Amino acid sequence: MAGPVHADCNLSQTLQDRINTMLGAHSRVAYTGTLLLERNQHREFVDVRSGNGGSGANLRRLNDAPGSPPIAYPSEHVTTVEACELAEHYVFASAPGDTVGGRETLRLSARPRDPLRFGYVMDLDKQFGLPLRVVTATADGQMLERYEFASIEISATPDSSQSRLPQIDSDFALSELPPGFKLIASRTQPMPAMIVSDGLAAATVFIESVEQIIQPGEGGLNEGSTVSYTRGVNGPRGGILVTVVGEIPMVTARLLADAVRVQQN
Structure with missing residues (x-):
């Protein structure tokens, strides 16, 4: 299906196709690997087993104790943008890739145009477009995190790219999101949460209501490319703890916390 036309898109058709294939890869394949x-x-080292059509994955750390249950990792790979829209926020380039996990790849790099997102160097499976090696770095090139498949088996599944994660009515909403980010899903259980993405980067905003008045404040930490930022504020119905978790810079996490609003019922 043809996407929206961007008259000022300066990407070649080959680069557009490569980016769009990567964006939709998780909805078209299932894979198992280390x-x-x-x-x-x-x-x-982590064992990964994906669901069909982008339905998430189960992860198991190989240095965990024997018999430890796998970690369920919900999918945030919902195609909300196309290549030319992403190019408004990243500068893309392509090159030949290495062999990763025994499979041929094509390299795609994405350099951020602003400090609100990280940069990526991705080796994409030549057949399916799935990222097999990803290096995440700051805007000035400092590596934050790298993952690389040592082995992987990939199979095609029915395309679920038109599916969307659920949108659920909530007492909270997001307004004035950082440029390029969109709300792609929300839920109310076990606590209100909203997932946002710019197509490459994603974050979840968790909201916890407390009855008593709380001391306003904030705190954050980074682990690799993942940030966890928490802010306590007081609303009309008591205290609210807003926590943002995602692969984004701290400044973006603060802007997402700023965007939280209490719905007027």
């Missing part, structure tokens, strides 16, 4: 995750000078 990857190496490196961040904060720490390395670990």
